[in-house]
Amino acid sequence: MDLLLKQIRGCQICEGKFEGIVSPIIQASVDSKILIIGQAPGAKTLESGRPFNDVSGERLRAWLGIEPSQFYDSRMFAIMPMAFCYPGKGRSGDLPPPKICAQTWHKRLIQQMPNVELTIFLGQYAVHEYLNPAWNVTEAVEHFSTLLPNQIALPHPSPRNRFWLTSNPWFEKEVVPILQNIIKKLTQ
Template identity: 45%
Template sequence: MEKLLHEIRACEVCAAELPLGPRPVVRAASGARVLIVGQAPGTKVHNTGIPWNDPSGDRLRHWLDIDRHTFYDETRIAIAPMGFCYPGRDPRGGDLPPRPECAPLWHARLLAVLPRVELTLLVGSYAQAYYLGRQRKRTMSETVRAFAEYLPACIPLPHPSWRNTAWLKRNPWFEAELLPVLRKRVHDLL
């Protein structure tokens, strides 16, 4: 595990494409029971090296109903984004998609050293596309709405960004139906 984490953190495969340079962000330990697969670090996470260390992380922790200490206990929760480094800013707004090199290069190797993971949280459409493949529904909303189909191994979630606040208001079932299941599953494993 330590050797692999060192390799990931030293990765420079797409360094020429990264506006802030490489700074792979990953947290894991072989005892982790929950894996969170997100998109890619934003600038605040890039600067601190701490995943989900921003308002999106605050919302995600609220969804999980766990505190920062528990969230960052890598012996219980592993965190591996689809792209380990900040990909840059999209001229149309928001960040660029995760770099396509990361997941194929590192995820299978990382999963191989996480034998105790019983629940994978697929946060956002990039993680859902990669991990669910053909099982994914036509849209991210439909995929998240069908969360029960993916239990007990995974739960798809929207990205907890402020950009999705309107989505959360339009989809009250998320808080009423999905969050209780998510919280129970996470608490049972932790």
Template identity: 50%
Template sequence: MEDLIREIRQCKLCKEHLPLGANPIIEANRNSKIVLISQAPGRVVHESGIAWKDQSGKKLREWLGVNDDTFYNTDNFAILPMGFCYPGKAKTGDLPPRKECAPLWHESVWDQLENVRLKIIIGSYSANYYLGKKENLTQKVKNFEKFLPEFWTLPHPSPVNRFWRMKNPWFENEIVPKLQEKIQKILS
């Protein structure tokens, strides 16, 4: 697993398409219990090299009900983005994750993980890749139980998504407490 993570972190496959160059972000070990399947790192994460070390990560840890030490312990959480590098800025938010990463690397990572108890899908790119496009993200989030025990779908915790959260208060009122309960059971 360490060799695979090192190989991914050295990947330069699409560097010419990346505005800040390649800096693949991934965290995992064989024993990771929960895998966070997200979009791609943002600019702040690209610069720091630390996954989810931004406002989106702060909100995600709040939703999960965990502190930084618990979150950054790879025995607890693996971080497996759809695109490992910052893709660049779009009109609102960031560009979509590069399409090369997931097909190239995800299967090899899954083959190395031995203790996964839950895969948390974060945002529409990972939801469409892993769960198909039949339902939209809101439907997937609302009907999360349909995908259990393997997957749990979340909206992206980006500040850009605050309007989605305002339009869908049921998410933080009803779904987040259930998610936190599930996380605590897995980690205890």
């Protein structure tokens, strides 16, 4: 695992091929119990070098019911985005994560994490890649009871998703408490 993480952090596959900044961000351990597959680091995360070290991370940790010290413990949480580098800014948010990243590294990383008991898919890119390419995020989140206990889909915790959260109040009323219960059991 240490060698693989070193290779990922030194990856230059995308250098000059997209508008983003090549500076891979990853958190993982062979002991990780919970795997979060998100989109890609944002601009603020890029500055700090820590995944979800921004407003999205605050919302995500609130949904999970955990403190930052737990979240940044790689023995508990692996954070493997669809792209490990910031893809750059688009018209209505960040650009999509380049597919080459997941194609190159995900399978190898997942094989190195045999203790994962729960995989959390954040947003459309993870849902389409790992769950069902025909589902939109709402459909994926609605399937929480059929995906649990080993998988769950969540909307991306970005502040840009305020409209989705307002339109789907059942998520925070029904899904978040169940998720927090599972997380509490896995992190004790």
